[in-house]
Amino acid sequence: MSLRETIESEYKNxxxxxxxxxxxxxxxxxxxxxxxxxxxxxxxxxxxxxxxxIKKLFKKMVKQRAESIEIYKKNNRNDLLEVEQNEYxxxxxxxxxxxxxxxxxxxxxxxxxxxxxxxxxDMGKVMGELxxxxxxxxxxxxxxxxxxxxxxx
Numbered sequence: 001m002s003l004r005e006t007i008e009s010e011y012k013n014x015x016x017x018x019x020x021x022x023x024x025x026x027x028x029x030x031x032x033x034x035x036x037x038x039x040x041x042x043x044x045x046x047x048x049x050x051x052x053x054i055k056k057l058f059k060k061m062v063k064q065r066a067e068s069i070e071i072y073k074k075n076n077r078n079d080l081l082e083v084e085q086n087e088y089x090x091x092x093x094x095x096x097x098x099x100x101x102x103x104x105x106x107x108x109x110x111x112x113x114x115x116x117x118x119x120x121x122d123m124g125k126v127m128g129e130l131x132x133x134x135x136x137x138x139x140x141x142x143x144x145x146x147x148x149x150x151x152x153x
Contacts, residue, residue: 002051003051003054003055003094004033004049004051004054006094007026007029007030007033007094008030010022010026011023011026011027011029011030014026021083021086022086022090025086025087025090025091026090028087029058029061029090029091032057032061033049033054033057036049036053036054036057037049040053055094055095055136058091058094058095059095061087061091062088062091062092062095063141065084065085065087065088065091066088068080068084069081069084069085069088072084095136096136096137097137098137098138098139099134099137099138099139101142101146104138104139104142104143104146105146105150107130107133107134107138108126108130108143108146108147108150109150111126111129111130111133112126112147112150112151114129115129117151118151119151120148120151120152122151123144123147123148123151126147126151127140127143127144127147130143
């Protein structure tokens, strides 16, 4: 079953169970996927939207939710925080599990030693290798911070 079919199935289940939070989140997701379909159909590089495109969209949406959650926490907006947190949880359930900070650090250290990186100038090379090997598993915002720490030693 494709990612799109899974989302549509979950949306139907949410409608049956009358879960307003899930219904609104799935509608938001399906709407974003339709926008992606339209942009993929028009333009110079016409193509059919596949699961990889949808995963990229989800990563972007998750990042937006994470930023909003931080802002709402700082400003004590618990009403908005709860909505964003629910959307975040639903979106992340469709993405591959992200590695913990310790696991990410271990992989960064291994990649640095494998490539023989020694300074911050090698960061691009290391990031490129990480993206090739662990594109779906690593949060690259965290990895960037870890790499700067490890390469500045």
